[in-house]
Amino acid sequence: MLLWLLTAVLTGIAAAQGYEITVKINHIPNDTVILGHHFNERLIPDDTVVLDSRCTGVFKGKEKLKGGMYFIFLPSRNYFDILIDGSQKFTIENDTTDFLKNMKITGSLENQLFHDYQEMLAQASKDYKALSEELEKVKGNQAKEDAVREKMKAVGQRVEHAYENQKTLYPDQFFSKFLTATRDIDVPESITDQTDRFYYYKAHYFDNFPLHDPRLLRTQLYQPKVEKYITNLCMQMPDSLIKECNFLINQARGDDELFRFMLVFLFNKYAKDENMYAENVYVNLAEIYCKEAKWDTDSFKTELKKKITKKENCLVGNISKDLRMRQLPNDTNAIDALRPFVDRMKEEGVPIEKQKPDFEARRNDVVRILNDFINHFGKTDISVHSIPAKYKLVVFWEPDCSHCKEEMPKLFSFYKDTLSTIGCKVFAIYMNKSVDNFNELHRHVNKWFDFVKKQKMMASGWYNYFNPFDQYRENFDVNSTPTFYLLDKKNEIIAKRISFHQMYDLMKFLDEAEAKQKGK
Helix, strand or coil, rough: CCHHHHHHHHHHHHHHCCCCEEEEEECCCCCHHHHHHHHCCCCEEEEEEEECCCEEEEEEECCCCCCCEEEEECCCEEEEEEEEEEEEEEEEEEECCCHHHHHEEEECHHHHHHHHHHHHHHHHHHHHHHHHHHHHHCCCCHHHHHHHHHHHHHHHHHHHHHHCCCCCHCCCHHHHHHHHHHHCCCCCCHHHHHHHHHHHHHHHHCCCCCCHHHHHHCCCHHHHHHHHHHHHHCCCHHHHHHHHHHHHHCCCCCHHHHHHHHHHHHHHHHHCCCCCHHHHHHHCCCCCHHHHCCCCCHHHHHHHHHHHHHHCCCCCEECCCCCCCCCCCCHHHHHHHHHHHHHHHHHHHHHHHHHHHCCHHHHHHHHHHHHHHHHHCCCCCCCCCCCCCCCCEEEEECCCHHHHHHHHHHHHHHHHHHHHHHHEEEEEEEECCCCCCHHHHHHHHHHHHHHHHHHHCCCCEEEEECCCCCCHHCCCCCCCCCCCEECCCCCEEECCCHHHHHHHHHHHHHHHHHHHHHHH
């Protein structure tokens, strides 16, 4: 008997925890309708039902639906919204023509209030439009204009009263929370300074919008609210953005679905953002993702860790990895004198490729041949970090790159005329082809020599560098050419992946800021 009672109780609890929404949609017997929820701008289906000959059907499930704004989608591809939260057993009757006028609700006070509010808004909008047209007609008659404006004001007060009434009488309803979330905050009129008004607005931006409420995720409100905050209200600098992203993520931690949305949304946003500061934010988010994204695969997270390890080497604000290079002579005759050694490298290297010895032996021979070749540039590596300069512009390029062919001569001319006058030195890093293909390397190095000679890219403070053993691709995350980095005198990365003209503007800005500081 006890077992039977326990089973009956548990069955009753399970039934109470499910949902049962009866719908009657007139004029579409034996047709299919869909129950789904909003997710930002997307409509996500949750259940379907085929109406009977009386146009009636029941959406039914053993587990409660998550709270939020849902919709009933009809074969005509039109839909109307309903709210689902606490009580999930009710009936809705509607038509295929005027959803608002023909809707009837039984068993859900919240949806009845939601419907009544929508009707009130529709009527208020109609009244306001009519009064706006009337105002145009009476323009020039001050007395009549004032009278119409008073009526328009009364319409606004009617809407405001309905909102306040809903919020006061039903403070715990999701509909009340939703209405409040649609409203912007008011900055007190006593705050007159525009900067102070901005900071007040930012500090109170989420007062009406509880970020931790997962029900708001199933509306059209959540992502645009977060997007506006992070894009328009936050300082677009790495430290500030990292702090703000961490704040948003922490606000969402109380609910697994909300946390997943927030982390994925921010992660994807900064993965796509081409702003040079975005990479710092992306790396911070990627580290959180690798540790806490339980929904993703280990293989994806392993690859992501490799990716962010490369990016961590060259984030704006960090000291760059050093570049240890050999320098091409600043003399055309000296460059031509290197060509026999390029030929010798090819002559020795190609037979090794054809013989295909074991990997270890081949690697040792390749290293020996390349070392012998680059020693003709100079016996020791030169450190970029060790060369003093107020600014160091590092450019990674190669002579087969069509964009490089256009940009490098322009950069050299700009260096001679402008950059050299403000204490900036340029390090033009030649990116060699594969060191395992000596035929290709021979062709490519000669093209480098030809380009430097033809463009006369030789000047004091301009360094043509090369080293096939340096890990610059990994240390500077170079995936395309030309790629620009700007370092300060402490070798800190202050800009990257922007044009050299933009870097010049940044140098001028920093110089002006420094001059003002000294003037104080």
